Amino acid sequence: MKPIGYFVHHQGRGHAERCAALAHALPAARPLVIFCARDDIFPPLPPQARIVTILRCFRPRGRRRRGWADLDTPDTLHCAPVGWPGIREAMGIIAQWFREPTPALMICDVSAEIAQLARICSVPHVKVVQHGNRSDPGHVATYRGALGLLAPCHAALAQPDWPDWMIAKTHFAGGLGIAPMPARDAARARLGIRADERIALVVSGGGGSGFAQAPIGVGARALSDWSWHSIGHVERDWHATEPGNLTHHGWVDDAPDRIASADLVIASTGNTTCHQVLAAGVPWIAVPEWRYFDEQHEKARALAEAGLAHVTPHLPSSAHAWRAAVEAAQAGHDAGRMRSLVDADAARAAASWIEGLIHRAWGAAAPFALVAE
Numbered sequence: 001m002k003p004i005g006y007f008v009h010h011q012g013r014g015h016a017e018r019c020a021a022l023a024h025a026l027p028a029a030r031p032l033v034i035f036c037a038r039d040d041i042f043p044p045l046p047p048q049a050r051i052v053t054i055l056r057c058f059r060p061r062g063r064r065r066r067g068w069a070d071l072d073t074p075d076t077l078h079c080a081p082v083g084w085p086g087i088r089e090a091m092g093i094i095a096q097w098f099r100e101p102t103p104a105l106m107i108c109d110v111s112a113e114i115a116q117l118a119r120i121c122s123v124p125h126v127k128v129v130q131h132g133n134r135s136d137p138g139h140v141a142t143y144r145g146a147l148g149l150l151a152p153c154h155a156a157l158a159q160p161d162w163p164d165w166m167i168a169k170t171h172f173a174g175g176l177g178i179a180p181m182p183a184r185d186a187a188r189a190r191l192g193i194r195a196d197e198r199i200a201l202v203v204s205g206g207g208g209s210g211f212a213q214a215p216i217g218v219g220a221r222a223l224s225d226w227s228w229h230s231i232g233h234v235e236r237d238w239h240a241t242e243p244g245n246l247t248h249h250g251w252v253d254d255a256p257d258r259i260a261s262a263d264l265v266i267a268s269t270g271n272t273t274c275h276q277v278l279a280a281g282v283p284w285i286a287v288p289e290w291r292y293f294d295e296q297h298e299k300a301r302a303l304a305e306a307g308l309a310h311v312t313p314h315l316p317s318s319a320h321a322w323r324a325a326v327e328a329a330q331a332g333h334d335a336g337r338m339r340s341l342v343d344a345d346a347a348r349a350a351a352s353w354i355e356g357l358i359h360r361a362w363g364a365a366a367p368f369a370l371v372a373e
Contacts, residue, residue: 001030001031001104002104002362003030003031003033003104004032004104005034005094005098005103005106006019006022006023006032006033006035006106006109007035007094007108007109008042009036010036010038012205013041013272015128016036016042017272018128018152020043021347022107022176022177022347022350023045023046023048025347026048026351027355028046030355031049032048033097034052035051035093037054037055052097054094055086055089068082068083076116076141077112077113077138078112078113078136078138078292094117095117098118098123103123104358104362105123105124105125105357105361106124107126107128107150108126108128109128112127112142113138115142115146116142116145119145125145125146126146126147127143127146127150129143129150129166129170130295131153131296131298132293132294135161139293147357148169148171148357150173151170151171151173152173152175152177152271152275152346153173153271154172154174154342155174156306156341157174157299157341158170159302171349171353173343173347174275174341174343174346175275175278175279175343175344175346176350178272178279178342179256180279181256181280182257184280187256188261191261199229199261199262199264200219200262200266201259201262201264201265202230202231202267203230203232203255203259203265204230211230211266212234212237213234213235213240214237215315215316216234217241217242217246219315219322220243220245221243222320222322223322226245228245228246229247229248229249229258230247230248231251232250256280259280260280260282262280262282264282264326265282265283265284266284266315267286268286268287268296269286269287269288269303269309270289270296274299275342277338278338278342279342281338281339282335282338283329283330283333284308284329285309285310285325285329286312287300287311287313287315306341307332307337308334310328310329312325
């Protein structure tokens with residue numbers, strides 16, 4: 001079988017988790033070559049998959065000429081600084097791989113530039129689509145030039161400004177890369193949480209700098225009869241005053257248990273966290289963080305319009321604001337609606353769709369029946 005190439009962005013872990021889920025769902029006979037700046041963010045991969053570690057593309061090496069910074073960047077490119085040896089080497093590794101086998105296709109999760117590199121090198125590509133204001137010429141050219149688009153969300157969370165031609169070539173895969181969430185009672189038993197204990201969980205993810213300490217303390221004081229916990233990195237504030245009902249756990253291996261056992265989750269709108277909270281069906285205060293192209297803000301907008309979360313632009317800054325936010329999150333809560341947007345078979349369906357694209361593009365026999373959408 002022709003191999004698949006797969007570029008995985010190294011920020012956070014969601015890109016790598018999606019890649020691993022697809023790797024396990026693709027046919028065992030389909031070689032998979034993964035290009036990433038890191039090899040330590042991946043869950044276990046199947047034998048047919050191997051990682052080619054490319055240099056940190058955005059880490060400068062050697063002496064850079066100051067004058068290159070003044071060179072204009074065209075609208076069709078996003079991050080293409082001139083004179084960076086690391087970028088040249090990384091792109092050269094990928095382009096050299098395009099020469100050696102006959103790639104079935106290249107999956108890009110995510111980089112508009114690498115997707116366009118594949119197209120320029122006469123390799124069909126599948127582009128992973130994320131939320132955000134991506135109406136710029138670079139993204140539009142990448143989407144138009146793609147063999148297919150893979151959206152790691154349910155169709156109910158599609159942005160209203162995505163045009164019909166884009167929707168027509170998109171496969172929606174809500175929950176892709178997310179392991180099944182544990183049952184609430186079993187999760188509480190493992191964590192030693194009483195059945196009548198009310199738990200507020202702050203999930204501070206790994207894609208950014210994390211939430212600030214002070215507003216979390218304000219929330220814990222405002223709901224003093226709840227047990228408050230945080231997981232992930234919390235930015236310390238010298239002026240923060242924390243009550244005794246708040247515990248910071250830092251990075252943990254049991255995040256699914258903690259989310260499933262919560263009565264309220266406060267989290268940003270990164271893709272992995274988003275789908276874990278949806279799958280758990282827990283009331284949610286969603287706080288979008290800064291990302292390129294307003295990715296999390298557009299995801300938050302989609303969640304709010306679908307009635308899946310109470311969205312605030314930042315963590316509440318006073319006790320009364322916290323109480324109002326919690327009340328709003330509980331009032332609009334619909335656990336069944338949340339869970340319906342996560343497909344436990346998302347990886348299998350996406351892999352079947354990818355094999356169907358390969359079959360239509362190359363005329364090769366599809367190795368297994370397509371899953372009806």
